[in-house]
Amino acid sequence: MTKRIVLIEDDADLFALLKYNLEREGFQFTGSQTGRGAIDLCRRVRPDLILLDIMLPDSDGLDICKGIRNDAELSQTPIIFLTARASETDRIVGLELGANDYVVKPFFVRELIARIKLQFRTQSTPSRVLKAGGVELDRSSCQVKLSGENLALTATEFRLLEFLMSRPGVVFSREQLLNAVWGQDRAITDRTVDVYILRLRQKIEQDASAPRLIHSVRGFGYSFEPRNQEASALQAAS
Amino acid sequence: MTKRIVLIEDDADLFALLKYNLEREGFQFTGSQTGRGAIDLCRRVRPDLILLDIMLPDSDGLDICKGIRNDAELSQTPIIFLTARASETDRIVGLELGANDYVVKPFFVRELIARIKLQFRTQSTPSRVLKAGGVELDRSSCQVKLSGENLALTATEFRLLEFLMSRPGVVFSREQLLNAVWGQDRAITDRTVDVYILRLRQKIEQDASAPRLIHSVRGFGYSFEPRNQEASALQAAS
DNA sequence: CGGCGCGTTAACCGCCCTGTAACCTCATTC
DNA sequence: GAATGAGGTTACAGGGCGGTTAACGCGCCG
Numbered sequence: 001m002t003k004r005i006v007l008i009e010d011d012a013d014l015f016a017l018l019k020y021n022l023e024r025e026g027f028q029f030t031g032s033q034t035g036r037g038a039i040d041l042c043r044r045v046r047p048d049l050i051l052l053d054i055m056l057p058d059s060d061g062l063d064i065c066k067g068i069r070n071d072a073e074l075s076q077t078p079i080i081f082l083t084a085r086a087s088e089t090d091r092i093v094g095l096e097l098g099a100n101d102y103v104v105k106p107f108f109v110r111e112l113i114a115r116i117k118l119q120f121r122t123q124s125t126p127s128r129v130l131k132a133g134g135v136e137l138d139r140s141s142c143q144v145k146l147s148g149e150n151l152a153l154t155a156t157e158f159r160l161l162e163f164l165m166s167r168p169g170v171v172f173s174r175e176q177l178l179n180a181v182w183g184q185d186r187a188i189t190d191r192t193v194d195v196y197i198l199r200l201r202q203k204i205e206q207d208a209s210a211p212r213l214i215h216s217v218r219g220f221g222y223s224f225e226p227r228n229q230e231a232s233a234l235q236a237a238s
Numbered sequence: 239m240t241k242r243i244v245l246i247e248d249d250a251d252l253f254a255l256l257k258y259n260l261e262r263e264g265f266q267f268t269g270s271q272t273g274r275g276a277i278d279l280c281r282r283v284r285p286d287l288i289l290l291d292i293m294l295p296d297s298d299g300l301d302i303c304k305g306i307r308n309d310a311e312l313s314q315t316p317i318i319f320l321t322a323r324a325s326e327t328d329r330i331v332g333l334e335l336g337a338n339d340y341v342v343k344p345f346f347v348r349e350l351i352a353r354i355k356l357q358f359r360t361q362s363t364p365s366r367v368l369k370a371g372g373v374e375l376d377r378s379s380c381q382v383k384l385s386g387e388n389l390a391l392t393a394t395e396f397r398l399l400e401f402l403m404s405r406p407g408v409v410f411s412r413e414q415l416l417n418a419v420w421g422q423d424r425a426i427t428d429r430t431v432d433v434y435i436l437r438l439r440q441k442i443e444q445d446a447s448a449p450r451l452i453h454s455v456r457g458f459g460y461s462f463e464p465r466n467q468e469a470s471a472l473q474a475a476s
Numbered sequence: 477c478g479g480c481g482c483g484t485t486a487a488c489c490g491c492c493c494t495g496t497a498a499c500c501t502c503a504t505t506c
Numbered sequence: 507g508a509a510t511g512a513g514g515t516t517a518c519a520g521g522g523c524g525g526t527t528a529a530c531g532c533g534c535c536g
Contacts, residue, residue: 070366072377072378075366096352096355100356101339101356108330110330111330114330114334117334118338118339154481154482154483155482156482156483167378169378169379170378170379171378171379171380188483188484188485189484189485189486191484191485191486191524192483192484192485194524194525194526195483195484195485195525195526196483197524197525198525198526198527216523216524216525217380218392218393218492218493218523218524219392219393219394219396219493219522219523220380220393223379223380225379392492392493392494393493394493394494395493426494426495426496427495427496427497429495429496429497429513430494430495430496432512432513432514432515433494433495433496433514433515433516434494434495435513435514436513436514436515436516439514454512454513454514456503456504456512456513457512
């Protein structure tokens with residue numbers, strides 16, 4: 001699958017150079033030469049990686065980074081800083097702020113490309129199998145087992161469960177789930193999600209004795225979490 | 239959990255410098271100043287990360303890297319290359335060979351430390367958590383804990399507390415709180431805020447012994463602040 | 477063509493969250 | 507100390523929200 005990359009860089013020459021090389025490498029390129037609106041751009045594009053210049057004329061790259069890390073949908077996206085600042089403290093700040101890598105200008109384009117591929121390599125390693133709360137989901141064979149027994153899930157049910165299980169304990173809104181499972185450009189009601197949650201629950205939480213795995217968080221959405229104890233803060237019995 | 243790090247570096251000065259700094263950072267340090275036996279050392283130590291000099295007198299760091307990647311037990315261990323070679327192709331080879339990062343000498347020790355920590359930072363824990371005064375608010379799971387105990391908040395209560403806690407000590411008017419929590423285009427009384435403040439207080443400040451967390455500032459609004467002592471400037475004046 | 481499974485929507489129900497009104501308390505002011 | 511007003515507290519009605527069921531449409535396959 002072709003990866004989407006967003007570049008935020010005000011220097012026109014470097015922008016063009018990187019655009020050319022990234023597209024030549026087969027990446028889907030989107031870019032902006034201003035910092036303003038960078039986060040909105042990312043929200044629209046949903047990139048797989050963000051290249052971020054720290055020194056921008058109209059805003060601070062570090063702030064943009066913070067904004068991305070605080071955005072529920074974008075927070076997991078790898079960020080590589082590009083910057084002319086070579087001083088030690090600046091490097092540290094960048095890395096500690098949540099950047100995944102840091103390249104100091106001037107740099108070799110091929111090295112940047114290598115570091116980009118590195119991000120994709122390291123993040124794709126996590127196991128093809130998700131296990132939690134007696135549920136075992138195999139991404140390769142698209143099979144789900146419940147305490148050893150094979151479950152029959154439909155494609156949509158599988159994708160929904162896969163997404164929920166990929167970040168246990170994180171609450172997703174119906175909107176987010178629709179985006180992740182049904183795709184960006186859909187035209188369906190968010191109530192559809194409810195029905196799928198219901199079906200997943202019927203299959204996954206067959207035993208009434210079994211603890212609840214998919215949690216409703218009123219006013220927010222749903223989360224997958226095998227808990228020993230009780231309910232979310234938002235709905236725990238009064 | 240304390241992380242184990244193995245360093246393979248022939249330069250005695252650099253070896254000592256890194257040993258000192260890594261131990262000071264609380265890592266469990268093991269090292270070798272020769273390349274021979276490096277893989278055996280790793281097999282014995284099972285490090286969480288390997289620092290590897292490329293230019294070694296008795297063997298090639300690149301070969302060691304290959305050996306590690308081909309070892310069933312070690313293949314997943316992150317490797318950071320240390321090297322004096324600054325040429326472009328050398329950098330690329332290093333990264334493409336399976337290194338997770340690459341630091342060119344001379345480097346800042348603090349940057350190396352930062353890059354090491356980066357490797358350990360699991361991609362899933364940018365911890366979207368606010369903590370203050372015994373209250374722990376997790377934006378991801380929408381959970382709130384009070385001295386360890388899970389609290390049951392409603393969606394509106396949660397958003398209000400989240401907003402207040404995001405800027406501790408700042409006083410917000412009811413108008414501001416309505417805009418932030420209820421949205422710009424609402425049509426509700428500002429007294430509603432008072433009721434929610436009350437409900438939050440009942441849940442957060444259960445113990446009468448507990449210090450006040452949400453402060454009323456007469457004529458202005460409310461603020462969240464875990465204070466040891468008393469009152470805002472406006473009240474203290476009296 | 478007819479049956480089946482999947483995806484989606486509509487509709488109903490019950491719960492509890494929500495927002496407001498009303499009353500009470502306390503501080504400030506003169 | 508009375509008047510005033512701001513904030514604390516209580517109770518309640520309405521509806522938003524999520525669970526659940528049923529039905530419809532579509533594509534697939536024999």
